[in-house]
Amino acid sequence: MQEISIGLLGLGTIGSGVYKLLQEHEEELEFQLGSKLVIKKILINDINKKRMIDGRKIPSKLLTNNPKEIFDNDEIQVVIEVIGGVENAKNYMIKALEAGKSVVTANKDVIAKHGVYLSELATKNSCDLFYEASVAGGIPIIRSLTEGLASDKITRIMGIVNGTTNYILTKMTYDNMSYKDALKQAQDLGFAEPDPTSDVDGLDAARKMVILSSLGFSMPITLSDVYTRGIGKVEKEDISYSDNLGYTIKLVGFADIVKGKVEVSVQPTLLPKDHPLASVNNENNAVYLYGEAVGETMFFGPGAGAMPTATAIVSDVITVGKRLKLDVSGKHMINFKNERTIKSEEEIWAKFYLRLNVKDEVGVLNDITTVFAKEKLSFESVLQKPTKNPKDASLIIVTHKVVLKSYIKALKKLKELETINCIKSSYRVFCD
Amino acid sequence: MQEISIGLLGLGTIGSGVYKLLQEHEEELEFQLGSKLVIKKILINDINKKRMIDGRKIPSKLLTNNPKEIFDNDEIQVVIEVIGGVENAKNYMIKALEAGKSVVTANKDVIAKHGVYLSELATKNSCDLFYEASVAGGIPIIRSLTEGLASDKITRIMGIVNGTTNYILTKMTYDNMSYKDALKQAQDLGFAEPDPTSDVDGLDAARKMVILSSLGFSMPITLSDVYTRGIGKVEKEDISYSDNLGYTIKLVGFADIVKGKVEVSVQPTLLPKDHPLASVNNENNAVYLYGEAVGETMFFGPGAGAMPTATAIVSDVITVGKRLKLDVSGKHMINFKNERTIKSEEEIWAKFYLRLNVKDEVGVLNDITTVFAKEKLSFESVLQKPTKNPKDASLIIVTHKVVLKSYIKALKKLKELETINCIKSSYRVFCD
Numbered sequence: 001m002q003e004i005s006i007g008l009l010g011l012g013t014i015g016s017g018v019y020k021l022l023q024e025h026e027e028e029l030e031f032q033l034g035s036k037l038v039i040k041k042i043l044i045n046d047i048n049k050k051r052m053i054d055g056r057k058i059p060s061k062l063l064t065n066n067p068k069e070i071f072d073n074d075e076i077q078v079v080i081e082v083i084g085g086v087e088n089a090k091n092y093m094i095k096a097l098e099a100g101k102s103v104v105t106a107n108k109d110v111i112a113k114h115g116v117y118l119s120e121l122a123t124k125n126s127c128d129l130f131y132e133a134s135v136a137g138g139i140p141i142i143r144s145l146t147e148g149l150a151s152d153k154i155t156r157i158m159g160i161v162n163g164t165t166n167y168i169l170t171k172m173t174y175d176n177m178s179y180k181d182a183l184k185q186a187q188d189l190g191f192a193e194p195d196p197t198s199d200v201d202g203l204d205a206a207r208k209m210v211i212l213s214s215l216g217f218s219m220p221i222t223l224s225d226v227y228t229r230g231i232g233k234v235e236k237e238d239i240s241y242s243d244n245l246g247y248t249i250k251l252v253g254f255a256d257i258v259k260g261k262v263e264v265s266v267q268p269t270l271l272p273k274d275h276p277l278a279s280v281n282n283e284n285n286a287v288y289l290y291g292e293a294v295g296e297t298m299f300f301g302p303g304a305g306a307m308p309t310a311t312a313i314v315s316d317v318i319t320v321g322k323r324l325k326l327d328v329s330g331k332h333m334i335n336f337k338n339e340r341t342i343k344s345e346e347e348i349w350a351k352f353y354l355r356l357n358v359k360d361e362v363g364v365l366n367d368i369t370t371v372f373a374k375e376k377l378s379f380e381s382v383l384q385k386p387t388k389n390p391k392d393a394s395l396i397i398v399t400h401k402v403v404l405k406s407y408i409k410a411l412k413k414l415k416e417l418e419t420i421n422c423i424k425s426s427y428r429v430f431c432d
Numbered sequence: 433m434q435e436i437s438i439g440l441l442g443l444g445t446i447g448s449g450v451y452k453l454l455q456e457h458e459e460e461l462e463f464q465l466g467s468k469l470v471i472k473k474i475l476i477n478d479i480n481k482k483r484m485i486d487g488r489k490i491p492s493k494l495l496t497n498n499p500k501e502i503f504d505n506d507e508i509q510v511v512i513e514v515i516g517g518v519e520n521a522k523n524y525m526i527k528a529l530e531a532g533k534s535v536v537t538a539n540k541d542v543i544a545k546h547g548v549y550l551s552e553l554a555t556k557n558s559c560d561l562f563y564e565a566s567v568a569g570g571i572p573i574i575r576s577l578t579e580g581l582a583s584d585k586i587t588r589i590m591g592i593v594n595g596t597t598n599y600i601l602t603k604m605t606y607d608n609m610s611y612k613d614a615l616k617q618a619q620d621l622g623f624a625e626p627d628p629t630s631d632v633d634g635l636d637a638a639r640k641m642v643i644l645s646s647l648g649f650s651m652p653i654t655l656s657d658v659y660t661r662g663i664g665k666v667e668k669e670d671i672s673y674s675d676n677l678g679y680t681i682k683l684v685g686f687a688d689i690v691k692g693k694v695e696v697s698v699q700p701t702l703l704p705k706d707h708p709l710a711s712v713n714n715e716n717n718a719v720y721l722y723g724e725a726v727g728e729t730m731f732f733g734p735g736a737g738a739m740p741t742a743t744a745i746v747s748d749v750i751t752v753g754k755r756l757k758l759d760v761s762g763k764h765m766i767n768f769k770n771e772r773t774i775k776s777e778e779e780i781w782a783k784f785y786l787r788l789n790v791k792d793e794v795g796v797l798n799d800i801t802t803v804f805a806k807e808k809l810s811f812e813s814v815l816q817k818p819t820k821n822p823k824d825a826s827l828i829i830v831t832h833k834v835v836l837k838s839y840i841k842a843l844k845k846l847k848e849l850e851t852i853n854c855i856k857s858s859y860r861v862f863c864d
Contacts, residue, residue, distance in 0.1 A: 021583055021725060031769055032582060132580070138726040140580025148564070148572025150464060151453055151746030276732060279711060293453060293739040294570040300708060301729030311725045314583030328758045337463055 001035050004321045007070035007101070008042045009092055010083035014106060014133075015042070016053050017310030018080060023053075029314075033321050041070050043083070071095045078320050080313060081105040090114055097121045097129070102329055104316040106133035106309050112207035116220050116336075126330035128323055130316035135208045136161055136285040138308030139301040140315065145215050145289070152291035154216040158430075159253040161208040163283035163303040164192045164199035165231050169249060169268075170281045173239050179232070191283045201230035202266040205253050212287065213255035213264050218337040221255075225342050227265040234268050238355060238425050241396045242270050245381065247353075247429065248278045254430075263343040270353050270398075270429040345405035351380065351429035352399045352407055356414070357421040360386075360393040364419040368395070371413045375406040392421060401431055433467050436753045439502035439533070440474045441524055442515035446538060446565075447474070448485050449742030450512060455485075461746075465753050473502050475515070503527045510752050512745060513537040522546055529553045529561070534761055536748040538565035538741050544639035548652050548768075558762035560755055562748035567640045568593055568717040570740030571733040572747065577647050577721070584723035586648040590862075591685040593640040595715035595735040596624045596631035597663050601682060601700075602713045605671050611664070623715045633662035634698040637685050644719065645687035645696050650769040653687075657774050659697040666700050670787060670857050673828045674702050677813065679785075679861065680710045686862075695775040702785050702830075702861040777837035783812065783861035784831045784839055788846070789853040792818075792825040796851040800827070803845045807838040824853060833863055 006022075008015055022029065022037055030036050039062060044051070047065045051058040070076055071092075079096040081103060083089050090110045096103050097118065105111065111118070111131045122129040132142045136159070145154070160166050164186055171182035183200070186192035198204045206228040214221045231251050242249050247270035255264040271278040276298045280286040285303025290296055302308040323329050358364045365382070372378065383396040399407065414420055438454075440447055454461065454469055462468050471494060476483070479497045483490040502508055503524075511528040513535060515521055522542045525535050529550065537543065543550070543563045554561040564574045568591070577586070592598050596618055603614035615632070618624035630636045638660040646653045663683050674681050679702035687696040703710040708730045712718040717735025722728055734740040755761050790796045797814070804810065815828040831839065846852055 017725075025583060025585070028585075028769065029583065031767075138729055140576045143575060143580050144572045147751065148575050148747055149743065150750050151457060151461065152743045153457070153460075291743065293449075293743045295734050295737070295740060297570055297731070297733030299729070299731055302727050305727070307725040308727060311581065311584045311723065315580055318582050319579065326758055326760045326763070328760070331758070335463075337460065 001325050003036045003038050004033070004324060005038055005040045005075045005077055006317065007073065007076040007079045008039050009070070009079060009081045011042050011044050011051060012082065012084070013306035014309050014313070015082045017306035018082065018313050019058070020053055021310050021314045029318065033318055033325070035321060035325065037317060037321060040076055041073065043067055043070055067092065067095070071099050071101075076101055077324055078102050078104065078317060080317065081107055082313070086110055086113065093118055094121065097125050097127050100125055100127060102128040102320045102324070104130050104313055104320060106131070106137070106313055108134040108204070108207045108211060112210040112223055115211065115214070123330050128320045128329045130320060131211070132316050133309045133312035135211050136287055136299070136301065136303050137305060137312055138303070139285065139287065139299045140312070141212070141287045141299050142215060144299060145212065149289065149291055149294060149297075152293045154289055154291050155257055156290035157209075157212050157216045157253075157255040158277060158288040159205070159209065159212060160250055160277055160280050160284070160286050161253050161303060162199055162205040162251060163285055164196060165202070165205070165251040166280065166285070167191045167283045168200070169231060169234065169251065172234070172236060173243070173248060174281070176236070178236065179234065200232050202228045202251060205251060205266040209253040209255055209264050209266055212253070213262065214336070216255065216289070217257045217262055219262060220336050220340050221262065221264055222340075225262075225264055225340070227267065229267040231268050233425065235425065238353075238427065241355065241383065242353065244383070245270075245398060246273055247271060248273055249427065250277060250280075252277065252430065258343070260338065261341050261343045261347060263348050265428075268427050270427055272430065275430065345408065346403060348404040349401050350404060351401050351431045353427045353429050354397040354399070355424040355426075356395040356397070357387065357424050358393055358395050359419045359421065360391055361419060365395070367417050367419050368414065371410050371417070375410045377402045377406055377410055394424070398429060433757050435468045435470050436465070436756060437470055437472045437507045437509055438749065439505065439508040439511045440471050441502070441511060441513045443474050443476050443483060444514065444516070445738035446741050446745070447514045449738035450514065450745050451490070452485055453742050453746045461750065465750055465757070467753060467757065469749060469753060472508055473505065475499055475502055499524065499527070503531050503533075508533055509756055510534050510536065510749060512749065513539055514745070518542055518545065525550055526553065529557050529559050532557050532559060534560040534752045534756070536562050536745055536752060538563070538569070538745055540566040540636070540639045540643060544642040544655055547643065547646070555762050560752045560761045562752060563643070564748050565741045565744035567643050568719055568731070568733065568735050569737060569744055570735070571717065571719065571731045572744070573644070573719045573731050574647060576731060577644065581721065581723055581726060584725045586721055586723050587689055588722035589641075589644050589648045589685075589687040590709060590720040591637070591641065591644060592682055592709055592712050592716070592718050593685050593735060594631055594634075594637040594683060595717055596628060597634070597637070597683040598712065598717070599623045599715045600632070601663060601666065604666070604668060605675070605680060606713070608668070610668065611666065632664050634660045634683060637683060637698045641685040641687055641696050641698055644685070645694065646768070648687065648721070649689045649694055651694060652768050652772050653694065653696055654772070657694075657696055657772070659699065661699040663700050665857065667857065670785075670859065673787065673815065674785065676815070677702070677830060678705055679703060680705055681859070682709060682712075684709065684862065690775070692770065693773050693775045693779060695780050697860075700859050702859055704862065707862065777840065778835060780836040781833050782836060783833050783863045785859045785861050786829040786831070787856040787858070788827045788829070789819065789856050790825055790827050791851045791853065792823055793851060797827070799849050799851050800846065803842050803849070807842045809834045809838055809842055826856070830861060
């Protein structure tokens, strides 16, 4: 095999990054692989738009707006999907796999939703499907999870896997910015989309946790299994009270498995300041793993960005290329060993942070402890602070480790108490 | 292939860890690989010693003190070397490879010294040689370097790759311990050997940097290329002055490549406190990479310990097993692309920290600046502190980025100055 021929779907920032890496490292890649990696066709929308990368024009014969020129081209062995979105991208991947072409993608949306189906389709057609770039772009975490720690039993996966929200929370924490200002700055710097919904609502992180937990626990987790809550309601007060209590608020993806039962969530979480993830700041990502044998490991790096993502894609292309040359495409893909088994609210134990606006009256705290005691919940710490209104007070409570279901019940009852004006916020607190 | 048969050389803590993992995860491993992994023979010294793992006796038919029972056994396809040491281990690996058996090892000493030869021998005999466990036991760093970031150009590798010295420096930094007490504690806790020489002198870290830089820069680096200095002379004063200046002292393995020329060193280094490696404490290891495309990534985890190391070994065994089943053993091993090209002292630029004991007289600082100016060196900061002897003073200097050769020359001249009693310490300061 002198050449491995590639069809590239999409030429946005990531597609351009892939093109650039393949051009710039042409020689090294050929040396590594023993074959040239050659882009044969690039699928784009607007065929008339002039395409420049690093001041050089992309040869127009490479460009096409007709997908058939890729899927019906027998020469093309590998398809790189970087158009994004769900439906089109998924359909293109299906077409590629059905045509016997291996697929490399950065598309977390499609993999989180259709990964199981696509993997099976790949195996059926003796093709590979690789998606290292779909989670934490610059960090080879999927490779580490599926190969490097293959002999260990991973029992916990925690991740800061969304750069936008981590950037916003970092600015709120260290530069005392409001949520609104931090989001604006993230948008100005290109760390947040004009419509930031899927990032700030936690959906993007949830998709990545679906991918990581499915692989880590060898179980087909779905997006609906992930309890997901965004950062839109995190207030500066919560950040500063958390700080006083020794915690940093991060949007944490959390997945653990206990006696075969899994919990996966994405939510603003109070992390103890000495937790390795607590110092992962700005737009950086990190994935923390706990394995029975290996103990704690953490992988840190850029979560997104055109070049980190392109690096992960090209690494996957090299792997696919090697497997093509070894004639083993489609073999040894991942099969799930365990049936999907999700913890109920009775089986989830955690600590919680709770901020209440209460009437500054005698007996308020007693009302609250009565409610908590009935649900067998207890406090680790309580902090009372004055508010602007002299008739009211803020109560900040951190619970001991409690059952989620009981905590939810207690919250409902608190709402009914006359002495409580409102529940300002309630977040999970990480504990072992 | 129903079974993959293994010969295990050595049954110390790591060997026992491997045995335990293979037993405990028997089913999962078979599921992953599609074949059983079976230990056929274990080479030990004392055949009469009773061997228990987790309260269960190891079947005596597995044990042998005759290496031939492994190397002449045609059934055995994979040899795991965990006896340690150099000569015996190397010879066993050669015998295994010559007999067509793939080798998995944790032996950094042998790989750093004979890795190139052994890799070639493996390829010649259509075998694999894998050694993930040789660097930073629990962190899949070799896999990340050779596969995950394969399409990037790695330009810098920094590592805290020795747990013993990191433990000692952490205790000196945070618990104000003396070097001696910290070493004693490390020995009591099993983080340091009774003879800690190869750890505290930096040799162990240097071997790991040989392995990492050879792979990262695709160049056959040798141990003699690594400037190596241990932590034995680091004093508490240096740690506290560094702290004042915003730095943490760590034993840092540093390797970079600039215009095709490489520098590799292991030495106590002042790291800015906000560098990702600065907060890697206790016996933990971490490897920091800089790639042109990916930017900064860091891999953090346990550097040693029986189970983390055993995890890495078993992961390699799985990879070897898959390659055996795919009939590709010995193919696509690493070849070095670049010739060994090492920077001279004129080509190394760095900042330095210097602590002098000087006579507390008028004109001392002028003497020093004169020497420095002649070598075109300049200061970033100077700190003068009183000493116990009122006639003397401590001068703490941090230079700007300077040429190593000029700095060495200046040091020599400083020694000749009458106003300088002695050079207490001189360390490299990390800068970009």
